[in-house]
Amino acid sequence: MDMTDDFRDCTLCPRKCGINRYEKTGFCGMGAEAIVNIAMIHHGEEPPISGFDTEDDSHGSGTVFFEGCTLKCPFCQNRAISQGPTGKGQVCDVDALTEIYLSLKWQGAYNINLVTASHFAPVVAASIAKAKERGLNIPFVYNCGGYESVETLKLFDGLIDIYMPDFKFWDEKLSGEIIKAPDYREVAIAAIDEMFAQTGPAVMDKDTGLMKKGLIVRHLMMPGQLFDTKKILDHLTERYGNDIYISLMNQYTPMPHLDFAPAPRKDILLRTVPLGHYDSAVDHLVDRDQYNAFVQDSTSQGDTMIPPFRI
Numbered sequence: 001m002d003m004t005d006d007f008r009d010c011t012l013c014p015r016k017c018g019i020n021r022y023e024k025t026g027f028c029g030m031g032a033e034a035i036v037n038i039a040m041i042h043h044g045e046e047p048p049i050s051g052f053d054t055e056d057d058s059h060g061s062g063t064v065f066f067e068g069c070t071l072k073c074p075f076c077q078n079r080a081i082s083q084g085p086t087g088k089g090q091v092c093d094v095d096a097l098t099e100i101y102l103s104l105k106w107q108g109a110y111n112i113n114l115v116t117a118s119h120f121a122p123v124v125a126a127s128i129a130k131a132k133e134r135g136l137n138i139p140f141v142y143n144c145g146g147y148e149s150v151e152t153l154k155l156f157d158g159l160i161d162i163y164m165p166d167f168k169f170w171d172e173k174l175s176g177e178i179i180k181a182p183d184y185r186e187v188a189i190a191a192i193d194e195m196f197a198q199t200g201p202a203v204m205d206k207d208t209g210l211m212k213k214g215l216i217v218r219h220l221m222m223p224g225q226l227f228d229t230k231k232i233l234d235h236l237t238e239r240y241g242n243d244i245y246i247s248l249m250n251q252y253t254p255m256p257h258l259d260f261a262p263a264p265r266k267d268i269l270l271r272t273v274p275l276g277h278y279d280s281a282v283d284h285l286v287d288r289d290q291y292n293a294f295v296q297d298s299t300s301q302g303d304t305m306i307p308p309f310r311i
């Protein structure tokens with residue numbers, strides 16, 4: 001099948017818009033051409049991805065930020081590029097993406113970190129295959145919101161080394177109201193199962209501490225939703241235990257636009273996570289013997305790690 005067929009009746013993500021992206025856009029806001037907003041050496045990921053030397057600007061994660069998103073969370077820190085085309089991004093075919101990856105490696109990237117690529121999956125998968133053919137031998141990281149179709153993920157089997165999905169919500173009412181995806185939990189569970197089936201348990205490089213393959217599942221705690229957080233941690237620790245890493249994040253920051261724009265559940269979205277709730281969630285991980293985990297300190301809230309997007 002021609003890869004362009006996937007864009008003519010698009011069901012690449014669980015939104016299943018079924019539209020022809022050569023003629024119009026669906027929920028993700030993007031047509032049939034992959035658009036990269038910015039590609040850069042980035043230091044804002046977990047240490048086994050970004051590296052451990054925070055002063056070293058010449059190395060880090062070679063991060064490729066795609067425009068558009070299949071979730072469009074109202075609290076997104078990458079909102080400047082996730083809502084749709086900015087008009088400032090670079091349209092990329094398979095060859096152009098491959099060149100970007102090779103350039104990032106040349107600049108000192110430890111890995112190639114693809115941020116929100118599922119709505120361009122066929123092109124991105126082909127570009128990874130091409131880069132590997134051309135000898136690119138650093139890990140490829142698939143960094144996503146967890147709302148992924150299993151069929152689309154199968155395009156990346158054997159190509160992606162590390163998956164970094166979010167697991168955002170457990171409660172379907174919450175995910176229905178905030179991200180218009182009441183099926184988020186069941187979709188994320190199936191997607192993470194598929195990712196784990198592809199990579200197997202996490203493997204770290206003994207010399208560098210960098211991740212070679214596996215999963216880091218991220219959970220950004222939502223204000224006042226400690227119960228939801230614990231349900232997610234229960235699921236992940238019961239199903240995978242220390243075969244995966246869990247990154248528990250307290251950096252939820254009410255974005256300024258939420259003050260005046262229409263948004264759902266402002267009673268949640270305009271607050272921050274109480275410190276006591278975060279401590280309780282960390283204790284929950286400890287109680288469940290989850291030592292493969294990343295936790296944050298109280299200075300993590302804010303927008304200091306938002307990349308310099310082209311807008």
Ligand code: SF4
Pocket residue numbers: 010011012013014015016017018019021025026027028029030069070118119
């Ligand atoms: S990738 Fe975009 S157009 Fe395709 S199903 Fe998902 S949201 Fe709809």
